[in-house]
Amino acid sequence: MEKRIIIIYKSSTGFTKKYAEMIAGEINAALADFKTVTAETLSGYDTVVFGSRAHAGRIDGYKKAREIFRKASVGKWILFVTGATPNTEKDVVEEFWKNNLTEEEMKKIPHFYMQSGLCYEKMSLMDKGMMKFMVMMMKKKKDKNDNEKEMERLIASSFDISSKEYIMPLVSFLRQE
Secondary structure: OOOOEEEEEOOOOOHHHHHHHHHHHHHOOEEEEHHHOOHHHHOOOOEEEEEEEEEOOEEOOHHHHHHHHHHHOOOEEEEEEEEOOOOOOHHHHHHHHHHHOOHHHHHHOOEEEEEOEEOHHHOOHHHHHHHHHHHHHHHHOOOOOHHHHHHHHHHOOOEEOOOHHHHHHHHHHHHHO
């Protein structure tokens, strides 16, 4: 019997949706926007993959997703998060996970980070304001390391550093399940 997998995504500027579509296409999984998902929707699937963005240091929509997963009694769920931080910033990404997942979740829930980018044109006014404030604060900082200089350069305008290669660890994991 073939395992049934659904990829659900919460996307604001399009990066998470783009990655969710790529993943679903690679493994022939169902795909759904998080806005339409209920516990009943998930009941027919063996594995649920939830994708969202890193937003203000948090996983956007994760609290609600966790409640839905528990109500649906989903046996296996996997998490992926997209963000502007390059994958090479492993310490930053690891700290992000520690700040968002409990110790138990860190052990039990497979989680994957995928660098994506920023799209100021699709951001809410509040998000644009937060990012512009962050750019301003970074410009004021003295003695920046090379990574901070690069991040300051990147977040000054919209950019896309997403790539199909960044889905492959998750795709490989799902194929092995």
